[in-house]
Amino acid sequence: MTTRYAMKKALLAKTEATYGVDGAPTGAANAILAANVSFDPSLGEEVPREIIQTYMGHQGVILTGDYAKISYEVEMAGAGAAGTAPKYGPCLQGCGFAEVVTAGTDVQYTPVSGGFAGLTHYFNWDGVKHIMLGCRGTMKFDLSTKKSPRFMFEFTGLIGTYSDAALPAVTTTGFKKPVAISKANTTLALHGYSGGVEAFSADLGGKVEPRLLINKESIEITGREATGEVQIEADTLANIDWFGIAKAHTEGALAFTHGLVAGNIVQIDCPAVQIGRPKYSESQNIVMQTLPLMIKPSAGNDEMKITVK
Numbered sequence: 001m002t003t004r005y006a007m008k009k010a011l012l013a014k015t016e017a018t019y020g021v022d023g024a025p026t027g028a029a030n031a032i033l034a035a036n037v038s039f040d041p042s043l044g045e046e047v048p049r050e051i052i053q054t055y056m057g058h059q060g061v062i063l064t065g066d067y068a069k070i071s072y073e074v075e076m077a078g079a080g081a082a083g084t085a086p087k088y089g090p091c092l093q094g095c096g097f098a099e100v101v102t103a104g105t106d107v108q109y110t111p112v113s114g115g116f117a118g119l120t121h122y123f124n125w126d127g128v129k130h131i132m133l134g135c136r137g138t139m140k141f142d143l144s145t146k147k148s149p150r151f152m153f154e155f156t157g158l159i160g161t162y163s164d165a166a167l168p169a170v171t172t173t174g175f176k177k178p179v180a181i182s183k184a185n186t187t188l189a190l191h192g193y194s195g196g197v198e199a200f201s202a203d204l205g206g207k208v209e210p211r212l213l214i215n216k217e218s219i220e221i222t223g224r225e226a227t228g229e230v231q232i233e234a235d236t237l238a239n240i241d242w243f244g245i246a247k248a249h250t251e252g253a254l255a256f257t258h259g260l261v262a263g264n265i266v267q268i269d270c271p272a273v274q275i276g277r278p279k280y281s282e283s284q285n286i287v288m289q290t291l292p293l294m295i296k297p298s299a300g301n302d303e304m305k306i307t308v309k
Helices: 089-094 242-247
Strands: 011-017 036-050 063-074 097-102 106-111 119-125 127-142 149-165 186-191 197-203 204-215 215-224 226-233 251-258 266-275 279-283 286-294 305-308
Touching: 011 036, 011 186, 036 149, 063 097, 063 127, 063 204, 089 097, 089 106, 089 119, 089 127, 089 215, 119 149, 127 204, 127 215, 149 204, 149 215, 186 226, 197 286, 226 266, 242 266, 251 286
Parallel strands: none
Antiparallel strands: 011 119, 036 063, 063 149, 097 106, 106 305, 119 127, 127 149, 127 197, 186 251, 197 226, 204 215, 226 286, 251 266, 266 286, 266 305, 279 286
């Protein structure tokens, strides 16, 4: 009998040259420095047999439509040098973003509506290696004060092989430590207004479906509707009338920048954000407004651009 310890984990991820074919990630090149990993190794349908018999009792089921899910968080930080792709870049690509590297300047991730990348994940949990193929997913983030800035990824994948294997040696030096969310390090403007923001969160809203057919199995991204929320100090209507903006269905830009030093800056730009129905709340006896966000495309495939520089 072998005891396996929950804290001993290794996670690797790599884009696939051919969808659904093992990309063969390695611990040296493709390790992911992740937190709060949650893995569901066996999902699908359970079809009852419902056969007749001359006695009572459970007849068992047929397990079909097998797939797996993994979710984890990655710290939001740069890559160490401007124009270098961050090590979490494949995770963004697996969520339906295209990666464009401008050497010495920045790396931009913009959403696409087809030709989605697939990822191979290797997840070793203290001696058992789980391979997921053709992974595609969605992501969200919560950029609140007093929190570490993180991307939160959820991937659905085809089940490859599960086997006993030693934990790999991993190299995670490519992941940089994020700076704290604060007035000094972070700026946010919504519809051109920069007020006291307590929290900003967004959800890419990718619709991810296992499609398991005869002759073809895949994980498909079938839609995307990005939403978000900002909690901001309430101002006078003369300064900013969020009620009027919401009622007029006005669209405006959201610009978020985190970090000051080249090589550790992450910028998020949304050009066409519609405000939902504002709500009041209180924080430390200060009047706040919660603003629901509908993060819309402007020209198409541009609703949420992530720039690492």
